[in-house]
Amino acid sequence: MLLSDGYHDLPPGMLGTVVTYLEMRARVAARPERADGPWVLRRVESPAVDWYRDLYRRVGTDWLWMSRLVMPDAELRGILLDAEVELHALEVDGRAEGMLELDRRITGECEVAFFGLTPKLVGTGAGRWLMNRAIGVAFARPITRLWLHTCSLDSPDALDFYLRSGFVPYDRKVEVFDDPRVLGVLPRSAAPQVPLIEPR
Numbered sequence: 001m002l003l004s005d006g007y008h009d010l011p012p013g014m015l016g017t018v019v020t021y022l023e024m025r026a027r028v029a030a031r032p033e034r035a036d037g038p039w040v041l042r043r044v045e046s047p048a049v050d051w052y053r054d055l056y057r058r059v060g061t062d063w064l065w066m067s068r069l070v071m072p073d074a075e076l077r078g079i080l081l082d083a084e085v086e087l088h089a090l091e092v093d094g095r096a097e098g099m100l101e102l103d104r105r106i107t108g109e110c111e112v113a114f115f116g117l118t119p120k121l122v123g124t125g126a127g128r129w130l131m132n133r134a135i136g137v138a139f140a141r142p143i144t145r146l147w148l149h150t151c152s153l154d155s156p157d158a159l160d161f162y163l164r165s166g167f168v169p170y171d172r173k174v175e176v177f178d179d180p181r182v183l184g185v186l187p188r189s190a191a192p193q194v195p196l197i198e199p200r
Contacts, residue, residue: 003174010176011199012197012198012199012200013178013179013182013197013198013199014176014177014178014179015064015153015176015177015178015179015194016174016175016176017151017152017153017174017175018151018152018172018173018174019149019150019151019152019172019173019174019175020149020150020151020159020169020171020172021147021148021149021169021170021171021172021173022147022148022149022150022162022163022167022168022169022170023145023146023147023167023168023170024135024145024146024147024165024166024167024168025144025145025168027135027136027139028135028165028166030132030135030136031128031131031132031164031165032128033125033128033129033132034124034125034126034128034129037124037125037126037129038092038093039090039091039092039098039126039129039130040090040091040092041088041089041090041091041100041130041133042088042089042091042096043086043087043088044087044088044089044096046080046081047080047087049073049076049077049080052068052076052080052087053068053069053076055089055096055099056068056069056099056114057069057186058097058118059098059099059114059116059117059118060114060116061186061187061190061191062119062155062190062191063116063153063154063155063191064153064179064180064181064186064190064191064194065114066180066183066185066186068114069180069185069186070180070183070185082105084103084104084105085101085102085103085104085105085113086101086102086104086137087099087100087101088100088101088102088133088134088137090117090121090126090129090130092120092121097117097118097120097121097126098116098117098118098121098126098127098130099114099115099116100112100114100115100130100133100134100137101113101114101115102134102137102138104141104143108142108143108144108145109143109144109145109146109147110138110139110141110143110145110146110147111146111147111148112134112138112146112147112148113148115130115131115134115148117130122155127161131161131165135165135166146167147167148162148167150162151175153191153194179196179197181196182196182198182199
């Protein structure tokens with residue numbers, strides 16, 4: 001169903017966001033990066049669900065990520081153990097502070113399913129360092145495209161970052177969903193930049 005022009009009401013307790021889909025059809029040259037960063041990229045084989053959710057929560061709470069927090073354990077475990085899904089952790093002093101999840105379950109494609117840093121690393125250059133490696137790892141196997149999506153609830157720098165990384169936008173959607181703070185999935189103090197409107 002296409003939305004008509006104009007404003008559309010959202011019930012209290014619901015959120016709406018504009019989702020932009022971007023793709024890269026061929027590997028691009030690595031962008032300049034900080035050379036002295038203390039970061040290590042580690043492939044995490046068979047991650048425990050609790051470990052994964054802790055990292056996901058630390059990376060995504062400010063942006064109201066919740067899909068993997070409400071997903072049943074068995075379903076999440078099935079994704080993480082799939083041979084075509086790769087999880088990489090950006091580590092500092094042995095602690096995971098960033099995540100890169102690549103999904104190759106569609107033949108010939110690779111989706112950047114999740115990409116992000118904990119607040120500790122935002123603004124340090126770690127994001128560029130991680131994206132350069134994401135592109136390299138993704139195109140290390142033959143693919144026709146690398147793709148991802150971001151939304152208007154993500155960091156205000158995210159879309160421009162992906163464009164500067166060489167991704168090209170190709171689609172846009174509107175997503176409506178229950179506010180995870182109202183559901184109790186995330187703390188009510190999460191994402192203060194997004195006003196919390198209580199259900200009546």
